[in-house]
Amino acid sequence: MSQTRQASYGLPAGVGAIAVGSFEMTSATRFDWHRHPMHQLAWAASGVLAVSVGASTWVLPPPRALWIPAGIVHAVEASRPATMRSVYVRKRGCEIGWTEPTVVAATPLVRELLGLLAGAGASKRARGHAERLLLELLQPLATTPVALDMPGDPRARRVAEALLADPADARTLAQLGRIAGASGRTLARLFLAETGAPFGQWRTHLRMRAALEHLAAGTPVAVVAERVGYAGASAFVAAFRRQLGVAPGAYFAGC
Structure with a gap:
């Protein structure tokens, strides 16, 4: 069962425009829905993070980070052990004007700057230079988040949770209805009404x-x-390309 923790981070006194916090996340750790009064850059120094905003989720390996504007309600989780490094930026004086979550490249230089800012040895002047350079280096990447609304009706919810536990489950909606106590037709109507998408x-x-x-x-x-229920690699690649616009091998390329 997932661990759920409410994340509450502040910008420490005495720092400049940026503070960096590191958080060790065990398997299935989740920082539940929360918001910050400052901008946040979420990055996985190791492992993989999944950041959700509403029904949309961005999956972030170390070459990618997510800029989360101040005030945006979000949740962060890791399905495997990960180290999350969060950069917090005061709104005042910040020239980045993105109003929606934006994926950026965590280049080797960006990572070095994050390491410098996370440490305590840099002088005030060095920190100031590093802060300005870091913000100048953040470059958006073209990435499509995956939207996954969960149904609220308990019958459809049972089906959704079963599939979340095993995405490769190939049972039809009529067959899944046996665990939900509802017909396939009823479940199809519920998924469309409550998630905005047909069940398929x-x-x-x-x-x-x-x-x-x-x-x-x-x-x-x-x-x-x-693992996710496709008969072979070619069928999976075709489905991935239809949904996300590129082949799996290209999705994380260019970072």
Whole structure:
């Protein structure tokens, strides 16, 4: 069962425009829904993070980070052990004007600057230079988040939770109805009404979200395809391309 912790971070007194906090996340750790009065850059120094805003989720391996504007309600989780490094930036004087969560490249230089800012040895002048350079280096990457609304009705919710536990489950909606106490037709109506997507599309989104976490962890495409319910790598790659616009091998490229 997932551990759930409410994240509450402040900007320490006496620092400049930026503070950096590190958080060790065990398997299935979750920082539940929260917001910050300052901007945040969420980055996995090791492992993989999944950051959710509403129904959308961004999966972040170390080459990527997510800029979260101040006031945006979000949650962060890790399905495997990870080290989360969070950069907090005061709104005042910040020239970054992104109003929506934005994926950026965590280049080697960006990572070095994060390490310097996380330490205590840099002078005030060095920190100031590093802060300004870090913000100048943040470059947006074209990334499509995966949207996955969960149904509220307890019958549809039982089906959704079963598929979350095993994305490769190939049972039809009528067959899944046996665990929910509802007909396939009723469940189809509930999924469309409560998630805004037909059941087949909803299940595809769920599989893509699971696939992204496996891919970000370096799992081979053929293995990922099997784990998320596709008959083979080619069928999975075709579905991935339809949903996210690029092949799995290109999704995390260019970082």
